[in-house]
Amino acid sequence: MILGIALTNNFGTHAATWRMPHVDPNAYTNIDVTVEHVRTAERGGLQFIFIADRLFLYGNLAEANPLFNMDPIITLAAVTQATKKIGLIATVSTTFTEPYLMARQLKALDVISRGRVGWNAIPSYEPDAFANFGKIPPPRENKYERLHESIQVIQSLWGSWGYDAGKPDQSGTYANSVHIRTINMHGKYVGARGPLPIPPSDQGQPVIVMPASSHYGLHAAAMYADVIIGMPSSIEESLALRKTILNTVSEAGRDPKEIKFIVFVGFTIGETKQKALDTRRALDVHTDLKMQLTRLCAYLGLKQELTQLDEPLDPIQLKSLRPHPYDQRSIEAVRLAKEGWSPREILSHAIFDPYPTVVGTAEQVADHLQEWFEADAADGFMMNFDDFHTEISNFVDQVVPILRNRGLFHEDYEGTTLRDHLGLSPHYGLDPRIAKTAKWPDL
Amino acid sequence: MILGIALTNNFGTHAATWRMPHVDPNAYTNIDVTVEHVRTAERGGLQFIFIADRLFLYGNLAEANPLFNMDPIITLAAVTQATKKIGLIATVSTTFTEPYLMARQLKALDVISRGRVGWNAIPSYEPDAFANFGKIPPPRENKYERLHESIQVIQSLWGSWGYDAGKPDQSGTYANSVHIRTINMHGKYVGARGPLPIPPSDQGQPVIVMPASSHYGLHAAAMYADVIIGMPSSIEESLALRKTILNTVSEAGRDPKEIKFIVFVGFTIGETKQKALDTRRALDVHTDLKMQLTRLCAYLGLKQELTQLDEPLDPIQLKSLRPHPYDQRSIEAVRLAKEGWSPREILSHAIFDPYPTVVGTAEQVADHLQEWFEADAADGFMMNFDDFHTEISNFVDQVVPILRNRGLFHEDYEGTTLRDHLGLSPHYGLDPRIAKTAKWPDL
Numbered sequence: 001m002i003l004g005i006a007l008t009n010n011f012g013t014h015a016a017t018w019r020m021p022h023v024d025p026n027a028y029t030n031i032d033v034t035v036e037h038v039r040t041a042e043r044g045g046l047q048f049i050f051i052a053d054r055l056f057l058y059g060n061l062a063e064a065n066p067l068f069n070m071d072p073i074i075t076l077a078a079v080t081q082a083t084k085k086i087g088l089i090a091t092v093s094t095t096f097t098e099p100y101l102m103a104r105q106l107k108a109l110d111v112i113s114r115g116r117v118g119w120n121a122i123p124s125y126e127p128d129a130f131a132n133f134g135k136i137p138p139p140r141e142n143k144y145e146r147l148h149e150s151i152q153v154i155q156s157l158w159g160s161w162g163y164d165a166g167k168p169d170q171s172g173t174y175a176n177s178v179h180i181r182t183i184n185m186h187g188k189y190v191g192a193r194g195p196l197p198i199p200p201s202d203q204g205q206p207v208i209v210m211p212a213s214s215h216y217g218l219h220a221a222a223m224y225a226d227v228i229i230g231m232p233s234s235i236e237e238s239l240a241l242r243k244t245i246l247n248t249v250s251e252a253g254r255d256p257k258e259i260k261f262i263v264f265v266g267f268t269i270g271e272t273k274q275k276a277l278d279t280r281r282a283l284d285v286h287t288d289l290k291m292q293l294t295r296l297c298a299y300l301g302l303k304q305e306l307t308q309l310d311e312p313l314d315p316i317q318l319k320s321l322r323p324h325p326y327d328q329r330s331i332e333a334v335r336l337a338k339e340g341w342s343p344r345e346i347l348s349h350a351i352f353d354p355y356p357t358v359v360g361t362a363e364q365v366a367d368h369l370q371e372w373f374e375a376d377a378a379d380g381f382m383m384n385f386d387d388f389h390t391e392i393s394n395f396v397d398q399v400v401p402i403l404r405n406r407g408l409f410h411e412d413y414e415g416t417t418l419r420d421h422l423g424l425s426p427h428y429g430l431d432p433r434i435a436k437t438a439k440w441p442d443l
Numbered sequence: 444m445i446l447g448i449a450l451t452n453n454f455g456t457h458a459a460t461w462r463m464p465h466v467d468p469n470a471y472t473n474i475d476v477t478v479e480h481v482r483t484a485e486r487g488g489l490q491f492i493f494i495a496d497r498l499f500l501y502g503n504l505a506e507a508n509p510l511f512n513m514d515p516i517i518t519l520a521a522v523t524q525a526t527k528k529i530g531l532i533a534t535v536s537t538t539f540t541e542p543y544l545m546a547r548q549l550k551a552l553d554v555i556s557r558g559r560v561g562w563n564a565i566p567s568y569e570p571d572a573f574a575n576f577g578k579i580p581p582p583r584e585n586k587y588e589r590l591h592e593s594i595q596v597i598q599s600l601w602g603s604w605g606y607d608a609g610k611p612d613q614s615g616t617y618a619n620s621v622h623i624r625t626i627n628m629h630g631k632y633v634g635a636r637g638p639l640p641i642p643p644s645d646q647g648q649p650v651i652v653m654p655a656s657s658h659y660g661l662h663a664a665a666m667y668a669d670v671i672i673g674m675p676s677s678i679e680e681s682l683a684l685r686k687t688i689l690n691t692v693s694e695a696g697r698d699p700k701e702i703k704f705i706v707f708v709g710f711t712i713g714e715t716k717q718k719a720l721d722t723r724r725a726l727d728v729h730t731d732l733k734m735q736l737t738r739l740c741a742y743l744g745l746k747q748e749l750t751q752l753d754e755p756l757d758p759i760q761l762k763s764l765r766p767h768p769y770d771q772r773s774i775e776a777v778r779l780a781k782e783g784w785s786p787r788e789i790l791s792h793a794i795f796d797p798y799p800t801v802v803g804t805a806e807q808v809a810d811h812l813q814e815w816f817e818a819d820a821a822d823g824f825m826m827n828f829d830d831f832h833t834e835i836s837n838f839v840d841q842v843v844p845i846l847r848n849r850g851l852f853h854e855d856y857e858g859t860t861l862r863d864h865l866g867l868s869p870h871y872g873l874d875p876r877i878a879k880t881a882k883w884p885d886l
Binding site: 018019020021025026028029031035055056057058060061062063064065066068070071073074075077078079080081082096097098100101104105107108109111112128131132133134165167168169170171173174175176177180186187190191192193194195196197198199 | 461462464471472474478498499500504508509511513517521523524525539540541543544547548550551552554555574575576577610611612614616617618619620629635636638639640641642
């Protein structure tokens with residue numbers, strides 16, 4: 001089972017975490033906090049941490065910290081020197097940076113980390129991001145056209161210093177420069193001559209991670225990704241998504257076995273389920289629940305507004321509950337209401353997190369992971385925590401031992417590179433199967 | 444006296460250093476070597492290290508390592524976690540990267556390093572660099588037009604999260620978001636809306652370093668630079684350059700006292716002058732000296748080729764020596780020939796290094812620095828070493844104590860930031876004196 005953490009902003013995924021007394025309110029800019037979180041994850045043998053990104057200010061700063069990291073790639077470069085084994089995945093958009101610079105930064109980072117880097121390759125689409133580059137967004141298809149060109153140029157640049165160039169020989173040549181070649185790729189959006197003067201890293205080149213998004217996005221992921229990330233809300237949805245992905249991968253001429261499928265999940269861990277709910281509730285106290293309450297009404301199928309936050313639903317309300325039969329969140333909300341939880345307590349179950357979240361004991365968290373994993377719904381999990389300061393160590397100290405006892409999680413890192421940790425086969429340069437079908441004037 | 448090291452490629456400035464038995468031939472990709480060099484410099488209280496850059500493969504890889512670092516900003520981000528005080532200056536070209544991304548990476552690096560970052564802001568002009576971006580170079584003036592726009596956008600983005608936004612208050616607001624503002628700058632080449640979601644670093648924002656180059660370059664440096672770097676070949680040339688710089692700075696409406704002037708210098712240090720010459724000679728053995736020999740002929744004013752490498756010049760040759768009266772290198776070459784040094788030995792004096800180089804004892808190195816410093820030829824020095832593995836510690840252990848005894852160099856760092864080390868006044872955002880004269884539609 002592959003386990004990683006979405007480490008966004010040093011606080012956690014809940015907007016009120018920065019207010020908690022045990023949290024450093026300046027954690028957003030404090031690299032020591034990042035290092036501590038990543039070291040804890042490494043202590044637990046987790047395969048990777050992942051840093052998402054947006055190219056604009058996200059969030060209301062009067063109320064809460066910026067939701068995203070200051071700069072994923074700079075942060076991870078710093079983290080390389082404070083960790084040894086854990087994989088480091090950075091999100092970098094293909095929309096605004098030239099491939100030569102992205103190829104250089106990502107491969108330098110991979111070399112410096114001794115082969116532990118993954119690149120979450122995404123295009124940008126948000127008008128707010130384009131505004132920060134003095135531009136307006138192009139049509140949807142265009143954005144993927146540039147992504148295709150960028151990834152192919154980047155992978156070709158990565159491969160431009162061939163393995164056959166050898167290692168420096170002090171009594172002979174520094175490199176066999178016949179195997180360090182130009183690429184001469186010039187497309188509609190981007191191009192580069194090369195070569196990129198960086199030899200192979202310990203894993204060759206960075207692992208490619210991509211989200212399973214819309215049609216165009218999925219098609220791109222099927223062509224290039226070593227790891228595909230999804231956000232299904234149930235095992236059934238995950239199995240269906242996985243099937244779509246595997247078909248698309250086959251259509252792209254690749255073997256579905258080459259690819260790892262990772263899904264989002266969230267956890268709040270407590271000694272008892274009640275303690276976990278209390279932890280979540282303590283965060284919700286600092287949150288304006290009005291919008292969530294309106295949303296809860298809709299998911300419960302109630303026509304009248306919920307006015308009582310701390311009382312269970314009354315018999316009339318309970319009678320008029322109408323779950324949406326295909327919506328997991330709605331079914332869950334109705335079930336909790338019938339069990340007698342108050343609206344605030346129902347919200348403490350984190351039913352409106354964008355991914356399935358378990359608010360419960362370490363056993364319950366392990367059960368969730370086991371159930372999904374054994375149903376073949378995923379190869380691994382991208383974990384989200386409300387509060388990194390407490391939940392990463394809770395997971396490592398309480399859940400990891402259970403998973404190991406059940407034979408579901410490795411006892412130690414299999415090797416030294418991210419490719420080793422994920423069980424991926426070697427890969428260097430642009431995949432020749434992809435190169436064959438791509439339309440480049442000089443290929 | 445300000446002292447820093449130009450740390451290019453982990454080996455040194457001589458192309459044969461990678462062949463020396465005491466050198467790790469894989470140092471180009473080994474971050475531990477970089478860390479060791481920087482830590483040694485920090486042990487000596489040196490104010491900064493500086494990483495130059497070229498956006499293409501530079502050098503003949505059959506013969507020697509790539510001349511430049513894999514990626515300056517990624518390397519320095521890693522170094523932040525292995526050092527505490529020393530300043531970290533990265534070269535980043537304004538020609539290919541969008542200002543929002545440069546502003547973000549440089550300020551994130553400045554925050555993560557706790558205020559130790561400098562940005563060597565240069566445009567690219569080499570056709571080889573443009574080829575790696577699928578482009579051809581524009582006319583010379585254009586390249587500075589984009590540099591002006593980029594620096595102004597970047598400094599404005601740096602200032603967009605104002606000091607008055609305050610620190611997070613757990614019982615109140617995260618930030619006073621009135622003081623986190625858009626910049627809305629849109630020029631001919633680049634633009635950004637902002638804000639950049641990064642608060643002030645310990646020194647506010649990165650120090651700006653710029654070279655004293657041609658007319659356009661000097662004009663730009665006079666407008667933005669905190670530190671200006673020159674490469675004069677003599678004290679007289681340095682005094683003249685300094686005067687030109689100070690006049691240009693005044694014309695730009697700034698106080699020349701705000702600016703530090705740093706000059707390039709090179710050292711090979713030995714217990715005796717002869718031992719230093721032997722060190723240099725041991726490197727030259729691995730070098731094809733043919734071109735240097737031809738050059739030496741020209742500088743000696745000889746009409747016939749020099750064929751003897753290891754014999755002093757014969758009486759006929761000595762009689763026909765003709766130094767170029769205004770060329771420091773030629774005068775020096777003739778002086779050495781007359782002293783009886785062989786051509787190979789004359790070359791061991793490093794007379795063809797692009798900056799003044801002392802091949803000699805720690806005392807002689809200290810004398811050179813003292814002479815230039817006391818003549819007011821510079822505020823400090825950008826030091827180059829043939830071999831970082833040995834020369835950085837030679838300098839720190841042997842020259843620094845002499846400089847301290849003579850009262851020329853500080854006993855310890857004055858503060859924690861690069862701005863502190865360089866004695867620069869505070870500066871945040873775009874200088875209002877520059878903003879006033881700049882032509883931006885929305886300013």
